[in-house]
Amino acid sequence: TTHSLLLLPGDGIGVETIAEVERLITFFNSKSNTVRFHVERDLVGGAAYDAHGVAITNEAMDKAQQADAVMFGAVGGPKWAGVPYQHRPEAGLLRLRKDLDLFANLRPAICYPALADASSLKRELVEGLDIMIVRELTGGVYFGEPKEIVTLENGEKRAVDTQVYTTHEIERITKVAFDLARKRRNLVHSAEKNNVMRTGVLWKQVATDVHKSYALDVKLEHILADNCAMQLIRNPKQFDVIVTDNLFGDVLSDEAAMMTGSLGMLPSASLGAPDPKTGRRKALYEPVHGSAPDIAGQGLANPIATIASFGMALRYSFDMGKEADLVDTAIARVLDKGLRTGDIMQPGMTKVGTGEMGKAIEAE
Amino acid sequence: TTHSLLLLPGDGIGVETIAEVERLITFFNSKSNTVRFHVERDLVGGAAYDAHGVAITNEAMDKAQQADAVMFGAVGGPKWAGVPYQHRPEAGLLRLRKDLDLFANLRPAICYPALADASSLKRELVEGLDIMIVRELTGGVYFGEPKEIVTLENGEKRAVDTQVYTTHEIERITKVAFDLARKRRNLVHSAEKNNVMRTGVLWKQVATDVHKSYALDVKLEHILADNCAMQLIRNPKQFDVIVTDNLFGDVLSDEAAMMTGSLGMLPSASLGAPDPKTGRRKALYEPVHGSAPDIAGQGLANPIATIASFGMALRYSFDMGKEADLVDTAIARVLDKGLRTGDIMQPGMTKVGTGEMGKAIEAE
Numbered sequence: 001t002t003h004s005l006l007l008l009p010g011d012g013i014g015v016e017t018i019a020e021v022e023r024l025i026t027f028f029n030s031k032s033n034t035v036r037f038h039v040e041r042d043l044v045g046g047a048a049y050d051a052h053g054v055a056i057t058n059e060a061m062d063k064a065q066q067a068d069a070v071m072f073g074a075v076g077g078p079k080w081a082g083v084p085y086q087h088r089p090e091a092g093l094l095r096l097r098k099d100l101d102l103f104a105n106l107r108p109a110i111c112y113p114a115l116a117d118a119s120s121l122k123r124e125l126v127e128g129l130d131i132m133i134v135r136e137l138t139g140g141v142y143f144g145e146p147k148e149i150v151t152l153e154n155g156e157k158r159a160v161d162t163q164v165y166t167t168h169e170i171e172r173i174t175k176v177a178f179d180l181a182r183k184r185r186n187l188v189h190s191a192e193k194n195n196v197m198r199t200g201v202l203w204k205q206v207a208t209d210v211h212k213s214y215a216l217d218v219k220l221e222h223i224l225a226d227n228c229a230m231q232l233i234r235n236p237k238q239f240d241v242i243v244t245d246n247l248f249g250d251v252l253s254d255e256a257a258m259m260t261g262s263l264g265m266l267p268s269a270s271l272g273a274p275d276p277k278t279g280r281r282k283a284l285y286e287p288v289h290g291s292a293p294d295i296a297g298q299g300l301a302n303p304i305a306t307i308a309s310f311g312m313a314l315r316y317s318f319d320m321g322k323e324a325d326l327v328d329t330a331i332a333r334v335l336d337k338g339l340r341t342g343d344i345m346q347p348g349m350t351k352v353g354t355g356e357m358g359k360a361i362e363a364e
Numbered sequence: 365t366t367h368s369l370l371l372l373p374g375d376g377i378g379v380e381t382i383a384e385v386e387r388l389i390t391f392f393n394s395k396s397n398t399v400r401f402h403v404e405r406d407l408v409g410g411a412a413y414d415a416h417g418v419a420i421t422n423e424a425m426d427k428a429q430q431a432d433a434v435m436f437g438a439v440g441g442p443k444w445a446g447v448p449y450q451h452r453p454e455a456g457l458l459r460l461r462k463d464l465d466l467f468a469n470l471r472p473a474i475c476y477p478a479l480a481d482a483s484s485l486k487r488e489l490v491e492g493l494d495i496m497i498v499r500e501l502t503g504g505v506y507f508g509e510p511k512e513i514v515t516l517e518n519g520e521k522r523a524v525d526t527q528v529y530t531t532h533e534i535e536r537i538t539k540v541a542f543d544l545a546r547k548r549r550n551l552v553h554s555a556e557k558n559n560v561m562r563t564g565v566l567w568k569q570v571a572t573d574v575h576k577s578y579a580l581d582v583k584l585e586h587i588l589a590d591n592c593a594m595q596l597i598r599n600p601k602q603f604d605v606i607v608t609d610n611l612f613g614d615v616l617s618d619e620a621a622m623m624t625g626s627l628g629m630l631p632s633a634s635l636g637a638p639d640p641k642t643g644r645r646k647a648l649y650e651p652v653h654g655s656a657p658d659i660a661g662q663g664l665a666n667p668i669a670t671i672a673s674f675g676m677a678l679r680y681s682f683d684m685g686k687e688a689d690l691v692d693t694a695i696a697r698v699l700d701k702g703l704r705t706g707d708i709m710q711p712g713m714t715k716v717g718t719g720e721m722g723k724a725i726e727a728e
């Protein structure tokens with residue numbers, strides 16, 4: 001079998017961390033006679049804007065449509081603060097999500113045992129933490145219309161964003177959450193603000209309906225998004241899977257990621273619907289962290305989140321669960337050995353750069 | 365002088381905690397010959413629905429319009445899960461905010477030293493924490509139109525919420541934030557999502573413009589709301605004042621409140637614009653916590669957040685800063701003495717009920 005992968009390193013440390021994934025791919029290709037990764041590369045974000053004047057070209061979009069999976073680094077940086085709004089680096093990522101219909105964003109928030117002390121939270125609250133946040137990624141306030149700024153007669157401006165959700169959109173994302181919970185600890189929290197938002201009312205209704213087919217083995221709890229932000233801090237281990245909309249998912253997943261002490265370590269997967277014929281789903285994998293312009297280009301970045309994202313690609317796109325486990329184990333091992341990039345450095349550990357960390361994981 | 369106060373205890377523990385404010389008011393009235401509080405009472409939330417079939421009556425709204433300040437307890441509970449949407453308990457609170465034009469919601473997140481160990485965060489991160497969240501309260505996705513659920517031709521439903529902000533709305537709330545920062549540590553973080561929301565773009569623009577009149581003594585930092593949720597956990601003491609929209613304010617203030625270890629202790633103020641003639645601003649004061657139906661009616665509730673909210677009323681509505689300080693000191697003292705309600709109980713402390721806590725604060 002040949003698997004095709006499009007690499008979109010983007011900006012900042014994305015370039016360096018994706019290079020470590022390439023190292024792993026070369027390694028896999030050299031070891032296996034049955035599976036081969038065919039790799040293409042293209043630009044996205046500020047890098048694409050500098051080269052082509054857009055945050056992603058149609059050509060790169062075509063490649064993304066064709067590929068079995070996309071590995072995405074990160075986009076953005078102060079260099080592009082002044083570019084026209086529609087060409088800002090983030091626009092490339094948003095177009096990929098929308099045009100590939102990657103509606104299901106999976107963001108694990110796990111606490112690597114070796115890093116429990118790096119968390120802001122008390123050790124006992126985060127030790128062993130393993131939450132999966134399932135964020136709706138192609139709807140809500142990110143894409144609803146109207147979305148505009150107009151000038152009023154009195155010279156003032158009026159800005160509008162529109163949050164829209166349909167039954168279908170909520171059905172498919174809550175199904176993903178229930179299916180995941182089945183393979184985990186059988187608990188789903190659905191987070192919305194039905195007390196002030198109509199989309200929250202519909203969200204709660206549809207989640208309740210979809211749950212009927214899962215009621216035997218999965219438990220559903222409804223939680224208000226503000227309370228969810230609280231409970232994540234009070235007692236994060238009460239959660240297994242959290243399913244929520246695009247905007248709440250953005251905020252809650254960042255909160256959860258930071259709590260684990262493993263930010264810079266956390267991967268994510270964005271999945272489309274399975275193709276009715278082939279069963280294949282389009283997919284994009286990216287680290288939760290951003291482009292970190294302050295340390296970019298210096299070989300200091302932590303490649304683990306991007307490598308773990310490649311692990312998710314092996315699992316969700318290539319049905320290579322065993323190899324994915326190998327990647328995860330290799331990451332845990334180098335941490336246990338005391339190897340640390342600067343962002344997760346602790347007293348008594350061995351400080352390494354991006355490349356050394358990547359090589360060490362390859363060696364495991 | 366006579367100050368008029370409307371008490372709206374609402375549901376659940378709101379009834380018990382507002383009773384402790386009444387105790388304090390009686391005390392103030394008996395001690396002072398110059399200042400008198402004139403008190404009225406009415407129903408709101410589930411209690412109003414049970415009595416009148418609406419979450420707040422027009423009569424109660426009139427009283428609120430007339431009063432110098434409103435003291436609000438809490439609303440809601442499982443008892444009202446089935447009531448029609450427009451009459452749900454929260455609708456009473458939302459109507460008060462909107463009709464009184466209480467656009468500025470001030471939510472301090474402070475860590476009482478005696479409670480630093482009750483926080484989920486490591487002690488050194490929260491000890492001495494003192495943040496003020498300034499949340500826009502009458503605009504954004506809470507009130508924008510259209511706000512509806514419609515049934516499509518194919519039988520599916522489509523829900524819509526609309527986030528709207530005008531220049532004027534952003535100007536007045538950011539001014540409040542800059543003015544507060546001037547009396548504090550001269551730093552304002554403005555949190556939005558300008559990378560995906562048009563309201564965020566306008567928000568950032570207007571905040572930057574308004575800041576020009578404050579540039580000499582107040583520093584403005586722009587921060588993305590998701591990053592703000594992260595940074596609050598990573599290093600909360602980097603913040604002084606955070607100004608943000610209605611929805612982000614809802615989530616971020618709950619997160620910040622929980623982090624302090626003082627949830628159940630935290631007050632809030634919701635203020636209108638100063639009257640051009642009298643300088644008076646309409647105001648509503650309420651604890652950050654909710655109606656806690658599980659412990660309601662048992663004399664177990666912690667009255668401190670509601671009493672501290674009365675302290676904010678003294679400060680912001682009645683220009684009684686000295687008396688407000690007395691209330692705050694009294695709260696700190698009873699905590700130092702080891703008195704604790706159940707929610708903040710710690711080993712070696714003295715467990716007390718709602719009334720005992722209220723009396724102890726009165727005695728200080």
Ligand SMILES: CC(C)[C@H](C(=O)O)[C@@H](O)C(=O)O
Binds near residue numbers: 090093094559560590
């Ligand atoms: C870069 C930005 C557009 C994006 C988002 O808001 O979705 C990011 O914060 C994320 O969470 O992936």
Ligand SMILES: CC(C)[C@H](C(=O)O)[C@@H](O)C(=O)O
Binds near residue numbers: 195226457
């Ligand atoms: C009760 C609810 C409508 C309210 C809100 O969402 O504003 C509450 O969460 C708050 O923060 O005061």
